[in-house]
Amino acid sequence: MDNITDQLIIDKKDGVGRITFDNQARRNALTYEMWQGIPIVMADFADDDAVRVIVFAGAGGKAFSAGADISEFAKKRSGEDAVAIYNEAVAEATDALVDAKKPLLAKIDGFCVGGGLGVAMTCDLRIAAADSRFAVPAAKLGLGYKMQGLKILVDQVGPAAAKEIFFTARQFDAEEALQMGLVNRVLPPEDLAAYVDDYAATIAGNAPLTVLAAKTVIDQVLLDSDDRDLDLCQKVVDDCFASEDYQEGRKAFMEKRKPEFKGR
DSSP: OOOOOTTEEEEEETTEEEEEEOOGGGTTOBOHHHHHHHHHHHHHHHHOTTOOEEEEEETTSSEEEOSBOGGGHHHHSSSHHHHHHHHHHHHHHHHHHHTOSSOEEEEEOSEEETHHHHHHHHSSEEEEETTOEEEOTHHHHTOOOOHHHHHHHHHHHOHHHHHHHHHHOOOEEHHHHHHTTSOSEEEOGGGHHHHHHHHHHHHHHSOHHHHHHHHHHHHHHTSOGGGOOHHHHHHHHHHHHTSHHHHHHHHHHHHTSOOOOOOO
């Protein structure tokens, strides 16, 4: 995979793919090139059977991402055509995250704001440092959010909390984020990295087809009943029971050893 942008740090090791936002001068704000790069990296990770889980993070320890890099707007979003091109890059990146088959984990420290929070919300799990801060400042900027982004938020925190986040446009601390379901876990800042590494390793060591089945069925549950693909839900379950991993899991259990899953 060619170097897409030096503002995305890409790493693959021990079953874990990592995408780290690195625009520290602007609190890891997301640039046009970063939005463009996300689908390319996600496609590479999707095609690599060795990657079992994908972790998103921000470099420097002060921010996951402070949102879109507004300093680019005068150049990248100055006219109708430019806005359309920019928005298309954001949409393609969001689609790549929403459609990901592998589990996504957001490691959040510092600011997680606007588009940065949008990326985190597409992840399956969000683990945050106690000093993290969360906000969607759209109401302070006059921006409107489309249904896709709002649905992702509402599915996680419910309509009342989503309205509070948008209506007030204020910053929420990590404890508030935990209470409303915006994050799964809150850790002391010094413990965050090791905890996320351990969590990612745990997921990477589990049966990939079982993780895929759970992610697929849970995502289908969130859809309106008429929109659910019941055949797909049955297929991913059947794939588990027909897999070599299912045989390996049972054998390892009987032999009281750690299973070695291959994803097939």
